[in-house]
Amino acid sequence: MNYSLLFDQIKKKRSYLCVGLDVDLDKIPKHILVEEDPIFSFCKKIIDSTNKYAIAYKPNIAFFETYGSKGWHSLEKVINYLSSEYPNIFTIADAKRSDIGNTASRYAKAFFENFSFDSITLSPYMGRDSIEPFLDFENKYAIILALTSNEGSKDFQLTKSDGIDFYEKIIHLSKTWKNSDRIMYVVGATNSSYLKKIREIVPDSFLLIPGIGAQGGNLAEVSTFGMNSRCGLIVNSSRQILYTDNGFNFDDHAAKEAIKLQKIMENELIKFNII
């Protein structure tokens, strides 16, 4: 997917919501468990009920991988369903992969070719040659972990290196890599002041913000500090949407939660003269 189509979707749906597919069999409605592939059935229902309000879906690969090849088969069905039924929706493999050239190429092939994901999250610790193989694909995106919202982000991401925070160093350097216009960044939403700093370094890039909802980030604050002229934000919510109800109409309840977030986003897009 190119940036123009992504921005079109944001304007059309008046939303920059990403629904995170962290499917937990202990939390989904009991009546789904009897189906042949409960993970896929649950995702399909969620996608069908929320796609009018969301511009992206983000399967969390660990939640599929935890069931081995069976889970990977469910993942295949989810990405195939998204690609065929909703081809204008941006898809993110939340995989946080990280490896050197030869091996990174395999991961890129897995997620961009065998699966048709538009993007993948990546851990940058191994440096340039662990990211560049993902940047060879036109209209595909590498979403690099910059600053995450977990407690452990303080351990390394927020330590100083050459006078700046380590996560800033990563963003600065990534701008020098080949096809760096295909890079987006993961920025945890728990502290919006960092967003301001990041926008100074990458004013034009898209940021994937995972910390809304269960992780406590504030959507309006994130928008104020993170939005740029083509929105530049993809804000994720997972549990708040997926598990708001576990009855037979769970998908309607999920849609209601998605609408709540979409309405706030619509206001922000209006405020920034984007729509």
Place this chain on the structure above:
Amino acid sequence: MNYSLLFDQIKKKRSYLCVGLDVDLDKIPKHILVEEDPIFSFCKKIIDSTNKYAIAYKPNIAFFETYGSKGWHSLEKVINYLSSEYPNIFTIADAKRSDIGNTASRYAKAFFENFSFDSITLSPYMGRDSIEPFLDFENKYAIILALTSNEGSKDFQLTKSDGIDFYEKIIHLSKTWKNSDRIMYVVGATNSSYLKKIREIVPDSFLLIPGIGAQGGNLAEVSTFGMNSRCGLIVNSSRQILYTDNGFNFDDHAAKEAIKLQKIMENELIKFNII
């Protein structure tokens, strides 16, 4: 597997060789391609021919994942074969995963429970709470990327933070984590002087050295600077063993390459009075 059994294997086999299973369908013998599951068939042959000289096997997960659920099915067969036929061999999932608590637990479950891997490689960029979920499992090990052998290792791992290299900071801090005795470290073998420094920080830990062979590290030099009283080294070779020949007797040729490395290791173990 506990440390005592791992050390016993090292002494018994007079080796600290790990065979990396980076199975590339473009490189394996053509006659294997006609089999129902060529990836598994190739791995089985390699394992059967080299297990007397190797104390560990390290499937490179990307090379399986690149074939989607089918590749994951092959991986299941490989780990099940290793666990049932060679239960005293140490198994390493070279996955380089990285995610926060809730998601990290899923990856731990995937590799330690659903698959019965003894260990997994992990990227430490997200800090303590991305690693600790893997340390909850008795006799299982988290092998953290410290210093890798690729060009991009200079980008972040070898930048200074608080006056020391960033990779040193990671090793220092990891020692303070819960169950840190279950941590091992990945150390690229291309510069042995770093090994000396690392041994000062973690004299007792096991180090996984991936850079022998195709990546150019020197085995004798690595041993001189990295060995401790219980060996403390697991040295990996992948391509040099897997693809030395692509005829019908490729497995015999693989065994010969494994023996070459085992002989050097035997000498080093004798030199250090370990055997």
